Amino acid sequence: MKKKNYLERYFNTKIWNILYFSGFGVIAAGAAVAYLYWGFLGLCIVGVGVVMFLLSTSFRVTEKDIDACVAETKENYGRDMINGKYAGKRELNAKDFKYFSGFIRDKANVRFKSGRDGKIRTSRYYVTAICVDAGGFVAQCSIYDLFGREKREDSFVALRKGQDMNLTAEKAELPRGNVKYTAADGSVFWLADDALADDLISRIRRI
Numbered sequence: 001m002k003k004k005n006y007l008e009r010y011f012n013t014k015i016w017n018i019l020y021f022s023g024f025g026v027i028a029a030g031a032a033v034a035y036l037y038w039g040f041l042g043l044c045i046v047g048v049g050v051v052m053f054l055l056s057t058s059f060r061v062t063e064k065d066i067d068a069c070v071a072e073t074k075e076n077y078g079r080d081m082i083n084g085k086y087a088g089k090r091e092l093n094a095k096d097f098k099y100f101s102g103f104i105r106d107k108a109n110v111r112f113k114s115g116r117d118g119k120i121r122t123s124r125y126y127v128t129a130i131c132v133d134a135g136g137f138v139a140q141c142s143i144y145d146l147f148g149r150e151k152r153e154d155s156f157v158a159l160r161k162g163q164d165m166n167l168t169a170e171k172a173e174l175p176r177g178n179v180k181y182t183a184a185d186g187s188v189f190w191l192a193d194d195a196l197a198d199d200l201i202s203r204i205r206r207i
Contacts, residue, residue: 007069008147010061011111011123063115066146070125073144074101077127087138087158097129097138098200100192102178104143112174120175123147126190132203136160139181141189157187161207169201 078094085092103122105112111123128141136159143153159165164184171193172178179193181201191197 007061007066008111008123010063010066010121011113063117063119063121066121069146070101070103070127073125074099074127077129077142081140081142081154082129085140088160092131092138094129097131097140098196100126100128100130100190100197102126102190102192103175104172104178104180104190105174106143106180122175126178128189128191130189130191130200132200134161134207136163136207137165137200137204139189143190155187155189157183157185157189159183165204165207167201167204 077099078097082092082094082097103112103120103125104110105122106124112120113122114120123146124143125146126141126143128139130139131137137157139155139157141155145152166184168182170180170182172180177193179191179197180188181191182188191201
């Protein structure tokens with residue numbers, strides 16, 4: 001994967017998107033000139049359009065590039081952050097956890113953009129691993145700066161039956177679809193606002 005500061009272009013000016021679509025227009029215009037008027041001039045115009053298009057595709061950052069960065073972090077999270085870690089005397093196993101990820105805007109300087117698919121992406125994202133059983137739960141959450149400029153922020157919650165299981169939920173306003181949970185000791189972790197996460201939280205509250 002390319003350096004993370006490459007991803008900053010996604011939130012910057014739309015110049016590469018403009019160049020991308022303009023390239024198509026110039027190619028079409030050149031083809032028309034070549035067919036209707038003067039072939040050599042038309043081919044030259046087509047050549048300019050091709051150069052514009054190739055430049056735009058080389059520098060343009062898409063939703064796919066952003067999502068791939070998050071997906072890679074999530075895929076490796078169990079190996080990097082769970083395996084070999086302990087909750088009390090219990091050694092954790094990444095296979096026992098469910099994994100969640102999402103974009104958040106928890107600071108004023110967080111960049112954000114609405115993609116062509118209607119989804120809002122920000123320059124900060126989280127990955128959370130959570131394991132719930134009859135005796136308690138463990139949640140490991142990390143918040144990442146997409147550009148790699150800020151230090152990763154980690155939180156770890158491990159509570160067993162008999163301890164205070166109270167969790168305060170706060171749904172994110174932008175982007176929607178994520179919920180911040182705060183434990184009684186002040187520890188924070190994020191989960192998606194979906195059925196799987198709701199089921200895990202319900203199980204925690206029934207312990």
